[in-house]
Every structure is written in C-alpha cells, then in structure tokens.
Amino acid sequence: MRIPCPVCGARPSEEFTYRGDARPVRPPMDSSDQGAWVDYLFFRDDERGRIKEQWQHTGGCRAWIVVDRDTATHAVHGSELARDAAEGGQA
Ligand SMILES: [Zn+2]
Numbered sequence: 001m002r003i004p005c006p007v008c009g010a011r012p013s014e015e016f017t018y019r020g021d022a023r024p025v026r027p028p029m030d031s032s033d034q035g036a037w038v039d040y041l042f043f044r045d046d047e048r049g050r051i052k053e054q055w056q057h058t059g060g061c062r063a064w065i066v067v068d069r070d071t072a073t074h075a076v077h078g079s080e081l082a083r084d085a086a087e088g089g090q091a
Pocket of ligand 1: 005009057060061063
C-alpha cells in the first residue's frame, strides 16, 4: 500500500506509523466526565469501509497526516496534513 504524504508524495506504507481512527474528539482537558474519557481512550468502532485515519510519516518528514482510506480494500482516497484537517479541511 502506498500513502500520499502531502509533503513527500506517495511513499510505501512501511515508512508510516499508524495511530488510529482520526474521528474521535478528545474531551476538554478540564472535563470530569469519566464516560467521555473512557469512550475517547478505549473504544473504537472498527468500521469496514472508508474512514479517516491518523498516520505519521516516521520514515520521512515526520508529519502527522489524516488519510482517507477504505479498510476493506485498502484503497487510499486522499490525505492532508493533520493540522489542516483539524482546521476543517477535507481529506
Ligand atoms: Zn512525508
């Protein structure tokens, strides 16, 4: 599988480190809602199909990126820098 790094271009997936599903949103740091923290830290849906995932290009520029990938086919539909995704961009 090749992953399109927005900085380096398409590179082999072996150069990247997978972090997980990019969709869960961390509760506010001062939140005392233990259920929200447990959900954020330990539970993922493990969906089949297109999802957005966080990867780091550890064997390259070290950028954090959000990859739009199909977990069933491994087809990659795009990527963007994580900071751009956090600002409302689209992968
Ligand atoms: Zn890169």
